[in-house]
Amino acid sequence: MSVTVECPHCGAQVSWTEEATWRPFCSERCKMVDLGAWFSEERAIPGKNDPTSEQWDDDDALASFSPGDPSTHQ
DSSP states (O other): OOEEEEOTTTOOEEEESTTOTTTTSSSHHHHHHHHHHHHTTSSOOOOTTOTTSTTOOHHHHHHHOOTTOGGGOO
């Protein structure tokens, strides 16, 4: 018995088997479209210093930034 999941991009049903090369995606196209969304930052995992977060403060970021110090680059 195989498990069936939805393709994260188009919603098509995908059997979770060894033969499903692109799982959880239904095709290479859906996989690449999803990867492109991550690269273009349409998708992101929010972090501590997420500029869209209400906790972000530009003054804090500038205070800790030093152009000559590679350890301060994010």
